[in-house]
Amino acid sequence: MILVFAETWSGQFKKSTFEAVQYAAACAAAQGSQAVAVVVGPASAPVESLGAYGAHKVLHLHGPERFETALYAALIGDVAKELDARLIVVNGTANGRALLGALAVRAEAGVISNVTALPESYSPVRVVRGAFSSKGIEVCESRSACTVIGLVPNALGAKEASGSDAAFEDRSVSAPARATVVEQQLASGTIALPEAERVVSAGRGMKAPENWGMIEELAQVLGAATACSKPVSDIGWRPHREHVGQTGIQVNPQLYIAIGISGAIQHLAGVSSSKTIVVINSDPEAPFFKAADYGIVGDAFDIIPRLTAALRKHLN
Amino acid sequence: MKILVCISHVPDTTAKIQFTADARSLDANGVQFVINPYDEFGLTRALQLNEQLGGTVTAVTVGGAEVEPTLRKALAIGAHDAVRVDAQPTDPMQVARELAAVASAGGYDLVVCGQESIDYNGGIVPSALAELLGWPVVTPCIGFTPEGGKAKASREIDGGKEVLDLALPAVLGAKKGLVEESELRIPNMRGIMSARTKPLTVAAAAGAAAGSAPVTFTKPAGKSAVQMIDAQDLETLVKKLHEEAKVI
Ligand SMILES: Cc1cc2nc3c(=O)[nH]c(=O)nc-3n(C[C@H](O)[C@H](O)[C@H](O)COP(=O)(O)OP(=O)(O)OC[C@H]3O[C@@H](n4cnc5c(N)ncnc54)[C@H](O)[C@@H]3O)c2cc1C
Ligand SMILES: Nc1ncnc2c1ncn2[C@@H]1O[C@H](COP(=O)(O)O)[C@@H](O)[C@H]1O
Numbered sequence: 226m227i228l229v230f231a232e233t234w235s236g237q238f239k240k241s242t243f244e245a246v247q248y249a250a251a252c253a254a255a256q257g258s259q260a261v262a263v264v265v266g267p268a269s270a271p272v273e274s275l276g277a278y279g280a281h282k283v284l285h286l287h288g289p290e291r292f293e294t295a296l297y298a299a300l301i302g303d304v305a306k307e308l309d310a311r312l313i314v315v316n317g318t319a320n321g322r323a324l325l326g327a328l329a330v331r332a333e334a335g336v337i338s339n340v341t342a343l344p345e346s347y348s349p350v351r352v353v354r355g356a357f358s359s360k361g362i363e364v365c366e367s368r369s370a371c372t373v374i375g376l377v378p379n380a381l382g383a384k385e386a387s388g389s390d391a392a393f394e395d396r397s398v399s400a401p402a403r404a405t406v407v408e409q410q411l412a413s414g415t416i417a418l419p420e421a422e423r424v425v426s427a428g429r430g431m432k433a434p435e436n437w438g439m440i441e442e443l444a445q446v447l448g449a450a451t452a453c454s455k456p457v458s459d460i461g462w463r464p465h466r467e468h469v470g471q472t473g474i475q476v477n478p479q480l481y482i483a484i485g486i487s488g489a490i491q492h493l494a495g496v497s498s499s500k501t502i503v504v505i506n507s508d509p510e511a512p513f514f515k516a517a518d519y520g521i522v523g524d525a526f527d528i529i530p531r532l533t534a535a536l537r538k539h540l541n
Numbered sequence: 542m543k544i545l546v547c548i549s550h551v552p553d554t555t556a557k558i559q560f561t562a563d564a565r566s567l568d569a570n571g572v573q574f575v576i577n578p579y580d581e582f583g584l585t586r587a588l589q590l591n592e593q594l595g596g597t598v599t600a601v602t603v604g605g606a607e608v609e610p611t612l613r614k615a616l617a618i619g620a621h622d623a624v625r626v627d628a629q630p631t632d633p634m635q636v637a638r639e640l641a642a643v644a645s646a647g648g649y650d651l652v653v654c655g656q657e658s659i660d661y662n663g664g665i666v667p668s669a670l671a672e673l674l675g676w677p678v679v680t681p682c683i684g685f686t687p688e689g690g691k692a693k694a695s696r697e698i699d700g701g702k703e704v705l706d707l708a709l710p711a712v713l714g715a716k717k718g719l720v721e722e723s724e725l726r727i728p729n730m731r732g733i734m735s736a737r738t739k740p741l742t743v744a745a746a747a748g749a750a751a752g753s754a755p756v757t758f759t760k761p762a763g764k765s766a767v768q769m770i771d772a773q774d775l776e777t778l779v780k781k782l783h784e785e786a787k788v789i
Contacts, residue, residue: 335634357558361558361760361761372752405705501788519782532778535778539783
């Protein structure tokens, strides 16, 4: 049996949840097994719809209102043991990543995080993962009967849903949380960076925080998340949560547009696995061009408004 | 407050990463090792709490003798004593189990980790360790204030943050925000001198099993040469993104 944690946010499935369910379904198909998705807490989306992504069955655990690491690890870990799961697939969101270690302990499993591909083999589980902040590719082998797999969001990409609804089972559960969430603050209207398929990122070349209007506009036209280099968040031009790189958020989008960013090794470490990289920089010698697919030498303040207009025209 | 700070010994962020000829491990030749950047935030917060509340700050690393200079650096920054657990771990579960043995024997109020080590990028140890101990965990932790036997902590979530109430002892997975970059401490001369005489004990490993092990390491394929596009011809870029890269 293959288990997958189907994460929800405000009752809806997270985008990377579909990717995780498809990953689990592909593992199940390769082994002649079945994928069971576990939904924990309130869900307004119909849970059986995960069948369209390959879930054979959906187990909906009612009770907890909010994610808490120990609580979710206990609930999902107990299901894994009950069903004798061989693999437990978890998407690489902030909550998913927090869960991995605790879940491995509860499920008496091994754990392999940062996974970017389907397993090469299943007994033992061998799978490719990113290491050394994308400067290395590791093949890792599990030494446990059960293995928790933590996915990098967007590494495989969710395919179109097809297929029918899954069987589902509701259960009421309770387990003690070890911490209580007393407050949540969300930046409204923004796309979460780790899951973003397109990212518009800007650096110190933008000169001042009031110049980010054109960055946000470009991002909006593309349906992209905004990001920034580390110094930009250090000096407070942009919030910390937008800092990408080795010591910030690691992103893996289809398209990464870097504007006025020099391309320091620590920045590249968090963005270099993006599928297509566009670099816009006034300095033709900027190191980022070496890591780019498309490069434009020029002044961002001249280029960005024109690029936004050209994209708007194309996308309409 | 009795605090244990878990320090991971990692290649400097500017290091060029090479692997050994048999592809089985990192080639440490010429690589400068440092305290994992996330652990620096944790160590600094631990020292701040120590200044407010008293107690001790102990640094611990699971590793061979080669990690001792990194532990000495933690001592130079201000940790009171250090422990090296003598093992060569192959995965974060093994590390977590070794650390759990140290943490439960020591009567700590708080264990501070980094949210992730930048070498193997596991991001596993904080929550695994907490679960082994039966303690609450906050990771990625971007704020922590003890209040008696309890604490308030903040945690980064996708696109925002949340505030948690919890009871101590607890485990944190530190990230920038727990302290600011400007608050990070670097060793001064007095610190470096005193670090030489602070206790660094070597503890025998508990013999914990690993849950996984690396088989091979390779370097990612380099990008093919960049295509430069004229700044006056942005339509070409749009066209290439659509037809060639197929990303819009
Ligand atoms: C331990 C450690 C960890 C780090 N981690 C990270 C990390 O995770 N992420 C990260 O980003 N950095 C990280 N850094 C910092 C990194 O080394 C660089 O300093 C940083 O990425 C540089 O940011 P930048 O490119 O925005 O600024 P700069 O290096 O100042 O580059 C600005 C660029 O803008 C260009 N420019 C200027 N004006 C214009 C214009 N009008 N139009 C177009 N282009 C223009 C310039 O040519 C230049 O290339 C880390 C550093 C250390 C020591
Ligand atoms: N060998 C180690 N010794 C001590 N602490 C470690 C070790 N490896 C990881 N840690 C701690 O666990 C955190 C997360 O590491 P990881 O789960 O390996 O990404 C690090 O930031 C350290 O605080």
